[in-house]
Amino acid sequence: MRLYSTNNKDNIVDLKEAVLSAFPKDRGLYLPTEIPVLPSAFLDQLNQYSFSELSFMVAQNLIGDDLPEDLLYQLVTRAINFPAPLIKLTNQLSVLELFHGPTMAFKDFGARFMAELMSYFLKDEDRETTILVATSGDTGGAVAAGFYDVPGINVIILYPGSKVSALQEKQLTTWGKNITAIKVAGVFDDCQAMVKSAFLDKQLLEKFSFSSANSINIARLLPQSFYYFEAYKQLGCSDDITFCVPSGNFGNLSAGILAKKMGLPIKGFIAATNENKVVPEYLTLGKYLPHPSHQTLSNAMDVGNPSNFPRMLDLYRGIDESSTWNNLKSVLRGYAVTDQLTIDTIKASRDNYNYIIDPHTAVGLYAASQVEQQKTTAQLVVLGTAHPGKFAQVMNQAIGPIKLPSRLEAFLEKEGTAEEIDKDYKSFRELLLSM
Numbered sequence: 498m499r500l501y502s503t504n505n506k507d508n509i510v511d512l513k514e515a516v517l518s519a520f521p522k523d524r525g526l527y528l529p530t531e532i533p534v535l536p537s538a539f540l541d542q543l544n545q546y547s548f549s550e551l552s553f554m555v556a557q558n559l560i561g562d563d564l565p566e567d568l569l570y571q572l573v574t575r576a577i578n579f580p581a582p583l584i585k586l587t588n589q590l591s592v593l594e595l596f597h598g599p600t601m602a603f604k605d606f607g608a609r610f611m612a613e614l615m616s617y618f619l620k621d622e623d624r625e626t627t628i629l630v631a632t633s634g635d636t637g638g639a640v641a642a643g644f645y646d647v648p649g650i651n652v653i654i655l656y657p658g659s660k661v662s663a664l665q666e667k668q669l670t671t672w673g674k675n676i677t678a679i680k681v682a683g684v685f686d687d688c689q690a691m692v693k694s695a696f697l698d699k700q701l702l703e704k705f706s707f708s709s710a711n712s713i714n715i716a717r718l719l720p721q722s723f724y725y726f727e728a729y730k731q732l733g734c735s736d737d738i739t740f741c742v743p744s745g746n747f748g749n750l751s752a753g754i755l756a757k758k759m760g761l762p763i764k765g766f767i768a769a770t771n772e773n774k775v776v777p778e779y780l781t782l783g784k785y786l787p788h789p790s791h792q793t794l795s796n797a798m799d800v801g802n803p804s805n806f807p808r809m810l811d812l813y814r815g816i817d818e819s820s821t822w823n824n825l826k827s828v829l830r831g832y833a834v835t836d837q838l839t840i841d842t843i844k845a846s847r848d849n850y851n852y853i854i855d856p857h858t859a860v861g862l863y864a865a866s867q868v869e870q871q872k873t874t875a876q877l878v879v880l881g882t883a884h885p886g887k888f889a890q891v892m893n894q895a896i897g898p899i900k901l902p903s904r905l906e907a908f909l910e911k912e913g914t915a916e917e918i919d920k921d922y923k924s925f926r927e928l929l930l931s932m
């Protein structure tokens with residue numbers, strides 16, 4: 498796979514460079530120069546394949562030239578080793594549960610695949626690589642789980658001390674071995690700023706070889722296209738599926754667009770957001786107006802300037818701004834959902850379907866309920882992005898206490914350790930130099 502920067506079509510790199518550097522120096526985002534279309538025979542035979550087999554075939558279509566077939570097969574089957582079941586709520590509405598991985602959020606797909614791919618690309622390098630990641634909660638846990646005990650790679654996670662939940666903190670601090678957690682006396686933006694400064698710090702660069710695992714890494718996007726095929730398979734290959742995607746940085750939705758460009762007959766997408774609604778606003782107004790993020794109950798989607806938005810624009814680029822807008826509008830609708838409606842939807846889902854959903858999936862389910870289905874054969878699939886047990890406080894507020902699954906319970910019982918630092922860059926730098 499060759500990739501270009503969304504800021505400069507002539508800046509072309511190979512997959513290894515894109516994965517290890519995460520973003521181009523011109524601050525654009527990497528996208529494939531070509532998205533090969535899968536043979537229609539593959540789609541016709543999809544129900545013969547397991548999820549990990551079909552994931553391998555989609556991966557092969559995308560990056561089959563970048564690594565030997567047997568290694569790619571092993572890599573995909575190690576990374577995609579948990580299911581994505583489709584739960585039918587009605588004849589036309591279902592939830593694709595993407596939270597059966599180690600940290601019980603869909604970010605496990607991207608993080609595990611990226612860990613595998615990075616360790617493949619780094620296996621012949623004699624330097625250890627240090628991955629720096631700033632997290633507001635969920636990403637760090639999935640990245641830690643993905644890279645845990647991977648040889649040659651150390652992970653340093655910075656998180657805002659007072660802003661993460663008790664469970665999230667345990668998912669960051671209880672690993673040990675090659676995973677170091679740093680608790681910062683500040684907010685997410687402070688953590689992010691420190692990571693950015695470290696990447697440019699000459700003295701640190703003499704000691705460390707840094708890489709980034711943030712959500713714009715193309716290695717996180719690619720595997721997120723696999724489960725759109727899995728949903729299509731489980732729905733008996735209907736060609737009238739609309740996917741409703743609870744969105745923050747729009748990585749999940751961008752991966753759906755990749756699946757569509759690979760030939761999966763997806764009818765359209767719904768961008769479901771909380772009150773951080775720049776993309777729904779763009780779809781209505783034709784203007785993109787990023788803003789600082791507001792805090793909501795679906796906090797993993799509190800993003801005021803979605804990092805994947807330039808990718809979406811590029812994937813539907815027209816001859817001018819208004820044609821790009823029209824192209825996007827032809828496949829994408831947007832709905833913004835308030836916290837009150839999120840709570841109401843968690844309750845309604847329990848009452849109407851006897852199905853318990855987390856606040857992010859609830860944003861998706863409410864948005865889906867606003868769509869009029871023209872045909873009785875039309876299917877709506879809401880992506881279930883996290884297990885409700887991850888958001889015990891909000892769930893409690895909506896429907897009372899819920900039982901934690903044993904996988905999450907196990908985290909709570911472990912003892913965590915974190916380095917603690919102030920929010921100034923100097924403290925972070927000194928800590929890194931002393932490691």
Ligand SMILES: *Cc1c(COP(=O)(O)O)cnc(C)c1O
Pocket residue numbers: 602603604635712743744745746747748749750797798857858882883
């Ligand atoms: C990250 C996250 C989202 C948003 O996904 P994007 O790809 O950033 O749009 C939604 N729900 C949950 C639970 C998440 O962790």
